Amino acid sequence: MITIGVLDLQGGVREHLHLLSQISNVRALSVKKKEDFNNLDGLILPGGESTTISKLLNIFELKDIIINLNKEEIPIWGTCAGMILLAKEIAGTSTSHLNLMDIKVKRNAYGNQLASFKSKKVIPKISKKELPLVFIRAPYITNKNKKVKTLLKLDGKIVAAEQDNLLATAFHPELTTDLRVHKYFVNKVKAD
Ligand code: GLN
Secondary structure, X not given: OEEEEEEOOOOOHHHHHHHHOOOOOEEEEEEXXXXXXXXXXXXXXXXXXXXXXXXXXXXXXXXXXXXXXXXXXXXXXXXXXXXXXXXXXXXXXXXXXXXXXXXXXXXXXOOOOOOEEEEEEOOOOOOOOOEEEEEEOOOEEEEEOOOOEEEEEEOOEEEEEEEOOEEEEOOOHHHOOOOHHHHHHHHHHHHO
């Protein structure tokens, strides 16, 4: 049995827990208190509002705990706002949040008209068949260094990537009924 925590400060927590609960040999926990982070095998940073989640991470003194999980090579997956939290650089600002992944992201990168949209694409490393992709006020990755592997580009923009034990998706697999991206993350955790 492996234990995966979903950071429960703000945003789409229940949706992740619901999908994880359908995968065998996975115990899914919502985590928000410092002690909740003991004995995790993997952590998901959900979508929501990155500035709000970041403020709450500071208030509850959780940033160093998450940074330490990364040092211990515990896999961490950020979806949407979670991807922004992982990034070392955020376009238009000199601040970053967890500062873990060698990517630069642009927030709300699809503008107002395209603020939310759906698509379908194959992510070869995850599945040979198309996956449903849901974007909500999504960021994309504008720059990355060599350590970061692109998993998916949409219209030339990187929307899924990984760097060692870090996984980032600009879209929300938890808002679909498709378990493949969650299973991919679970396999990363098992391989760890
Ligand atoms: N636009 C949000 C942010 O900047 C992210 C949106 C989301 O997570 N769906 O934090």
